[in-house]
Amino acid sequence: MAVLDLQDYSIFVGSCREPLGHFLKERVFSRIFVLVDERTALHCLPLLADVLDSAAVLKIPSGEIHKNLATCSTVWAALMDAGAGRDALLVNVGGGVIGDMGGFCAATYKRGIAFVQIPTTLLSQVDASIGGKLGIDFHQVKNSIGVFANPGAVFVDPAFLGTLPPAELRSGFAEIIKHALIADAGQWESLKGRNDLFNVPSEETIVASLKIKQAIVTQDPTEKGLRKALNFGHTIGHAVESVSLDGPNPLLHGEAVAVGMVCEAFLSWKKGFLAQTDLDEICARLLYWYQPARLDPSHFTDYFSLMRNDKKNEQGAINFSLIGPPGTVHINQYFSEEEITDSLLFLNDKRRLQG
């Protein structure tokens, strides 16, 4: 069991049963509610059954398309109908959708009740669980409505990862790779030797990745500056992900971020931050691991309209976080539409060569 202490709360990595039980005994809550989706109700809740046996279960449908105001309304209404007071607790058991949306529901219900995050996907364990970003998708823009608020505690239990499909593990690895590329050359060295990303990572790998994010969000909790570093791969990745969700082949978040990292590594090279050899190696590994589909140029207009609505933008310009030599990062970088288009075509070109 590793414990990472942040300013207001702790992240417990390892079996969650004991520390969760301790947390629930230590703090006094009038009522405990557990938010799950159809999948975590089936695969994850049973692992917590006796620790949470006094809790009322709120179940919502699975999937990003339900991360919206309508689902929040059902959660708020359920809390209200149950007479939940401000001293109630909401335990969010699930992936990023459950954590982001459940956290947002808790942070806005009666102007804020306590909540606990139990992330059950690799992606949410190494990324969404830490840093207090909560929210929902709105008006076709991901996480465009939300707040910053910290949970009472986070329990990262690798036991949940055993039930994940391989593609979900690979998706989660994208954030581990991103953390390594922006802040930990050593972890990148060890990651790049992997033949595939379909295995559950060790607790040490998870802890190392969490520590990178912890160090960054502690210095800049509300993303005024340094925290933007975590956006590497995400400016383009979010746009590619959003567009794919409306099509026949929706991408997982990490799959889209892998695409974004290839394009934004190109932009990093373009700015002179990244050496040609590093660019080649990073792109070769990402394309090999993720085997992305070609980006359809007929979607580029949609990408730009989504990128212009990115929360990190200032004065209307599209904001990028780029990398230098592995383990280093450059925030607040800007490009012309032409250069950004080049980076998208670069991916298409590379994957053609790779294939």
Added chain:
Amino acid sequence: MAVLDLQDYSIFVGSCREPLGHFLKERVFSRIFVLVDERTALHCLPLLADVLDSAAVLKIPSGEIHKNLATCSTVWAALMDAGAGRDALLVNVGGGVIGDMGGFCAATYKRGIAFVQIPTTLLSQVDASIGGKLGIDFHQVKNSIGVFANPGAVFVDPAFLGTLPPAELRSGFAEIIKHALIADAGQWESLKGRNDLFNVPSEETIVASLKIKQAIVTQDPTEKGLRKALNFGHTIGHAVESVSLDGPNPLLHGEAVAVGMVCEAFLSWKKGFLAQTDLDEICARLLYWYQPARLDPSHFTDYFSLMRNDKKNEQGAINFSLIGPPGTVHINQYFSEEEITDSLLFLNDKRRLQG
């Protein structure tokens, strides 16, 4: 011009044109949006025209029934369609609905943009403008979804009060009276001599009232304890207001709070906090000023169901903030349903005698 400094922001009381102009010059915002309703667009916006001439105007329908998620969605969508970034500013010009809902929209748009409050009713000037409580009505419960977040500044300009109907002024006075009763015996002494509450109060009266609320919210911004003092008259008042909104004679907030203060003064007497003579005097003044209608016993069940959902409750019990001798307060007081019913009947009885 009086300036009250709170931890993160200041409240400017007096003509707002100069300090608002100064604020907009001092801080850099990529875009400025002004939220108004149909009424403030007509009566208040013209007074700010040249100070806000570069701002985009967002107009929503007037009235508490529009303080809901649907209206928030139109505000968020308008901001998004205009490409508003995190460095945009929302200026809320209006009464409590505009301030509470506009503030909530700003605090949740892209996880929070800056906002400024320009309250234009007496009620919002002495109450809602201060303390960072934001939110909307949901599931028939007032302000049940929201957050705590502080504005960049508040501009309390008595010039706006000149356009208010007399009933709106009287409604605002209810919060001034409440502040006096819980914390300022001297102000109560001077208020109780008023023949009616249909005139614009002096700047001094407004400042004195704001200072009471400031002192309380500074000590307890998120309502864990002391801030509950401000709830005097509101446990019953909110319920009476909510029920009235569904009927043919909707009450203004202050009119309902006046009813709540009569009932809760009775409960204060019942607990032995308030002397009979004080109870008689307070009730006589409130009934004379507000001339409330009889509370229909067929609504009592609805009152109780609403009171049980009050945000201040803990462990499911209905929480009251009561008064002692004018200028003193007792928080976290509880009663049986029978005693609460007695307090409702007390009002009916008193107004019968009064009439």
